[in-house]
Amino acid sequence: MRWCHTEVGPLERVLLRHARDAFESQELTNRTWVEFGFAGPPDVQRAIAEYYRFEEVLTGFGVRIEYLRGEGLGLDSIYTRDASVLCDRGAILCNMGKQLRREEPIAHDRAYAAMGVPVIGAITGDGLLEGGDVVWIGDDTLAVGRGYRTNSEGIRQLRELIGNAAGDVIVVPLPHWRGPGDVFHLMSVLSPIDRDLALVYSPLLSVPFREALLSRSIDLVEVPDEEFGTLGGNVLTVRPRTCIMLDGNPVTRARLEDAGVEVHVVSGTEICMKGAGGPTCLTRPIRRAND
Numbered sequence: 001m002r003w004c005h006t007e008v009g010p011l012e013r014v015l016l017r018h019a020r021d022a023f024e025s026q027e028l029t030n031r032t033w034v035e036f037g038f039a040g041p042p043d044v045q046r047a048i049a050e051y052y053r054f055e056e057v058l059t060g061f062g063v064r065i066e067y068l069r070g071e072g073l074g075l076d077s078i079y080t081r082d083a084s085v086l087c088d089r090g091a092i093l094c095n096m097g098k099q100l101r102r103e104e105p106i107a108h109d110r111a112y113a114a115m116g117v118p119v120i121g122a123i124t125g126d127g128l129l130e131g132g133d134v135v136w137i138g139d140d141t142l143a144v145g146r147g148y149r150t151n152s153e154g155i156r157q158l159r160e161l162i163g164n165a166a167g168d169v170i171v172v173p174l175p176h177w178r179g180p181g182d183v184f185h186l187m188s189v190l191s192p193i194d195r196d197l198a199l200v201y202s203p204l205l206s207v208p209f210r211e212a213l214l215s216r217s218i219d220l221v222e223v224p225d226e227e228f229g230t231l232g233g234n235v236l237t238v239r240p241r242t243c244i245m246l247d248g249n250p251v252t253r254a255r256l257e258d259a260g261v262e263v264h265v266v267s268g269t270e271i272c273m274k275g276a277g278g279p280t281c282l283t284r285p286i287r288r289a290n291d
Contacts, residue, residue, distance in 0.1 A: 003117065004086035005165065007136050007192040009288030010239040011061065015080050015111060016283060017068040019044070019051040019271050022078035029075065036075045036100060037181060039274045047270035054244075054266050054282065061238045066115055066286065070107045077104050078271060079281040081187070082130045082149075084108040085158070086286060087165040090118035092158065097128040097149030108284075117286060121161040129154035132185030132281060133174075138195055138216060140167035143209070145186030147174030172209045183276040191233060191280060193261055194240040199223060199252070201233045221259050224251045231268070234278025238264075244279045246272055 019042075023029050026044045033041040058065060068080055076082075076098065083104035085092045091112050093105040105122065112119050123129040133145035142162065144155050159169055177184050191199040201223040202210060213220060223233040232249035235256075242262040245253060253263050272278050 002088040003090055004285045004288050005088040005136060006139070006288050007285075008194050008237050008240050011058075011063050011237075011285055012289055013064045013066065013287035014058065014283045014285050015066050015068055015108070016055070017073075017077050017080050019047040019078060021067070021069065021071075022073070022075060023047055024071070032075060033274070036275070037183065038075060039276070042075070042270040042274050044270075050267050050269070050271045054268075054271070054279070057244055057264055057266060058238070058283075061242075063238070066111065068107055068111050070110070073104055073107055074100055075275060076101050076277075077107070079132075079275065079277040080108075080284040081277075081281045082132050082185075084112075084284060085129070085131050085134045086284070087120075087162055089165065090120045092120060092161050093122035094129045094131055095123035095125075095127055095154060097130055097151070115286070121157075123154050123157050123161075125153070127151065127154035127157045129158055130185060131284065132187045134158070135186055135190060135192065137170070137192065137213070137218075140165075141170060141216075142166040142168070143170045143172055143186060143190070145172045145174045147184060147186075148180045148182075149185060170209065170212060173206050175204055177204065187234065187280055189233060191235045191237070191243075193221070193235070193237055193243060193256070193259075197221065197241065197259060197261070199233055199235055199256065201228050203228075219259070221252075221255050221261075223249075227252050231272060231276070231278040234272075234280050235263075236279035236283055246278055 128151040130149040133150040189201040232252035235243040235245040
């Protein structure tokens, strides 16, 4: 079986961590939201309600949901995209740039063992890699953001582990933006929608990478300045030209729909906005059809 080797094929199987497990209790969120860099303490009951709606939309597309279990992983564990990377041969465990998230790849390893997903390796030592910086472009190109969460050694190890699965690896320098403590990944400014369509926030894209996308005949839908901070650019593609995005981004939604994209909207005040992670961040795709 080939595992997830694309960002845009029909989503079949995904790893999630439910809000009730990530946030655990109101007492915990009240006590730890500052150290995790959240904008405020999530309201746990509202977060659970938002998460149920998100699950409902996913299952409506026939997506099989697997859950990341275990206690004590912290608030950020709700963003399952980041602790592992998938390629055609299986999973690669990341080594988190954010120290508070260092236990999450271990939990991913246990989850993959239970699911029968092979783990082909892990980023170790001085290498840092987070899944939000790793994006499949087309059939055989991997774009990797080089920033505060993913370093050059992590990218070197990833190249070795991926091997021939990626015919080309594009290293994308990321901007300083709001500094080392900010939640900024490559997928903060790039969401593939189809093999020839991507949603981008160009002001924070490097010129060579933007040109590389265009040279591959990928049309770009631009996120306006006023909707970057409300996570308008972080959308989850569930099948080609069909995506899930956060409510409150009407201009981005209209631009996507003008490009022929079917958009499904969910609320994410508690599960997304406070932790600065959108629908893509909430999900670690395991299997997409037509890989």
